[in-house]
Amino acid sequence: MIEPRLQPPATKDHVSVAHLPAFWYIACESSALTDKPRAITILGTPLVLFRTKGGKPGALLDRCPHRNVPLSIGAVVGERIQCGYHGWEFDTQGTCQLVPGLCTEPEAKGRRAERYPIAEQDGFVWVFMTPNVDPDTEPFRFPNVGDKGYTTAYRSVEAQASVHATIENALDVPHTAYLHKGLFRGTGEPNEIDVVVSRWHDRVEAEYIGEPRPEGVVGKLLSPSGGMVTHFDRFFMPSIAQVEYRIGDENHILVTSVCTPVTDFHTVLHAVISFRTRIPGALVKPVLQPLAMKIFGQDAVVLKLQTEAIHRFGGEQYVSTELDILGPQIWRLMRQAERGEVVPVDEPVVKTLKMRV
Amino acid sequence: MIEPRLQPPATKDHVSVAHLPAFWYIACESSALTDKPRAITILGTPLVLFRTKGGKPGALLDRCPHRNVPLSIGAVVGERIQCGYHGWEFDTQGTCQLVPGLCTEPEAKGRRAERYPIAEQDGFVWVFMTPNVDPDTEPFRFPNVGDKGYTTAYRSVEAQASVHATIENALDVPHTAYLHKGLFRGTGEPNEIDVVVSRWHDRVEAEYIGEPRPEGVVGKLLSPSGGMVTHFDRFFMPSIAQVEYRIGDENHILVTSVCTPVTDFHTVLHAVISFRTRIPGALVKPVLQPLAMKIFGQDAVVLKLQTEAIHRFGGEQYVSTELDILGPQIWRLMRQAERGEVVPVDEPVVKTLKMRV
């Protein structure tokens, strides 16, 4: 390939993409996992997921050890997955149990397919992205799902952006007044408020104190009469964003978004929205859903443009201010984990700052 | 370009692609070579093929030495090909015979176009892929073509796969029971048979002894009443696969597939099928053709998926068993030739094994 000669000014080649294989990620909804094998890519690694006739879920590297065709074009046969090319069969542990035509034993170490730990929880199928191990952690638990008085909605969307950019965007307050003008913020006069940021070794939280009820459509919908606002934004390792709002006594909304890094700049975001409002949930849901999708659609456009710019310039070159409250902190945690430099703490590092919203 | 950070587990970067320029390859059928220049790529090298007004075939590198536009956009003028940009003219030897406007002699060493040896035989145009030489070998001869009692059919198909993968697939027995289930094998109970493999320095042969008549549609068509089966699979350097079947005394079928490596993972396969059957050839042909195309279509799908997997994982990582009778042997011959380590032998190396078909 001929290297381009005409290029933009040199950029540090940094990109905020971390390789974090020792964590659980959502692969798909439980209901989507059947005996028809399914190709799913996580951390750039092609996997085949399948459910045996006995109902057991399995996740293997999506490549037959024999001639490397994807196992996902094969079929489930009893408790095994069968390759579509030569009929080799693998159990959910990745062990080769049949080589058709062979007069000797099929099982051999070299014929194993890489196995990835798999679990089902809260209606999702989770995969632990280190092969052939038994993880000592469990997938993330969603709060408030199924609690009395709460309605829960599920939504999966995709962003052509890194997990870090997607989560920074999901937990960023200042852009809402511009990118989502009128829908969320950006119509009233700004007020100066306090923000308290607490960082642990595996999570960060920002509490917004003194925030008025958002002026836009969303705020009015949730709490027509205004009221005292409590607002937290949280990040949990490796890829979970959570926004919590309480407006007055009656309205509580909690949006937890679990991100799956498909490739460096392709993220699937599984959002679980649990809420309790004065207006009945069944009435709120049909109004909230299209609004949420419109807001996410605007974010998806800007995230894609950001990714394109990173590629065009050969890397990121960001300048942050103190208003970039969580993004840099999240990157710090991701990098520490990638480098194996995590030191567990009980007490968070706390910082306060002022901003105008 | 930004290198991807999220990638599948490391793979040896081996691919079974050999660069073998000292051989003849089929470029096209003779009837397809006219005075309209034709762009054809072999071994990744763009060539222009043309037939002069006097009927002589020519093959040159498809790049005008002057300003590098493809000569294939030009025209044949008498015994020469003329570039479409500035009108430079080259004879079939690649010598520049005219530079329009020039007041001095046109011929000059630097103005030569690379010439590739070209030959016509058995209805095909063959090119020897080393430029500017006089090869001391001749193209491969197809057996039985034109013999009394034989019918011959021709078919060219394409695979998005390497020559090695395409030929291994063409000469592989075990996949037929899975990929082509019902069409070829895979319906009856398997029998244990003997296979005798003989390897020379430039070819390999597998003889299947004790094989029952294939149970699928193809077997029934060729020999409705069953009968004793003789079956050979053969490879000839650099890229020829041959399957020979005799069923009973009356049925003889010989499929010779000459592969042309277009690029690393794009192969054109020119198949010549000569057969003598109890049922008249004119009746067999219209039934056999669509069946053969269906079988090849299934192979083409799996070969393409195999190629995609090789690219996704950054190389091949194959595990073979003794059922992979010819593939590893073929690769061995190709590599020896690529490294210039071929030692001619009179007696083959012979190996026997058992398999269930």
Next chain:
Amino acid sequence: MIEPRLQPPATKDHVSVAHLPAFWYIACESSALTDKPRAITILGTPLVLFRTKGGKPGALLDRCPHRNVPLSIGAVVGERIQCGYHGWEFDTQGTCQLVPGLCTEPEAKGRRAERYPIAEQDGFVWVFMTPNVDPDTEPFRFPNVGDKGYTTAYRSVEAQASVHATIENALDVPHTAYLHKGLFRGTGEPNEIDVVVSRWHDRVEAEYIGEPRPEGVVGKLLSPSGGMVTHFDRFFMPSIAQVEYRIGDENHILVTSVCTPVTDFHTVLHAVISFRTRIPGALVKPVLQPLAMKIFGQDAVVLKLQTEAIHRFGGEQYVSTELDILGPQIWRLMRQAERGEVVPVDEPVVKTLKMRV
């Protein structure tokens, strides 16, 4: 990525692409620059161009220093451009004047957007491709525009080719008899003529002496009755081609093409055609325009094929004759400028040669 193994014969990896940032290039027509920001790439560098509410033009690097999204998706607000993501505002000097929500001063060195010098002249917007400087040169002046008796036509076209290849083509005589056969040259018997080539440090000129009136449609249109021909082809650094024809006393045509290198192999050509003919300009224009577009269309096809060949073979490998009068000289000037080895001269280096047209 897997490197290809099957490749054409090795080529020097030279490409005639020079990086010349210390020059003015045309970005667009003045009328196309409004308060709606516009993304324009020059020398591979993405720029945002905009006109403030007060009418002042601005050119900045098209990347917000904050989170790197293109400023071109933003909006003009008064005398500033506002980013569409978080609302940061920049003046035409690239200084950050507002960070919404921030309680401290917005202006900071790290928050500057790169500024490119911008000028408006002769109906075009020009950008000087070195950021943050005050250039001591001015954009190129088009001759004869607005002169008494002259008609001027404007046309912008695109070529999938380098600036060098595009200009060499625009100033090349021999190809017109082949690529544009019948339209321009190539129908009559060739005559031997003299060419005088003069090279300064920043321009080259070829004078064609004794050239007959071109035989094709264009020549007949301009001067039905024939007449004495004066013909100059000129190149001006860094990317300007000029063709001047006088046929008889009454016909004078001057085509000046200013090339903008978008990327290595993508060039936009802004042509300004000024002419004075015996036939009234208003009659000539509607006939000349489609003819000129047909000729350029043929050139665009061959330039694209040339670019594709360069990529296919991994570089250029040109053989020139003395008929390649200007191309090699132009490349010499471009390379000298790229290397900073320009020595200003008053007297040109002069060379004469013979050719047949």
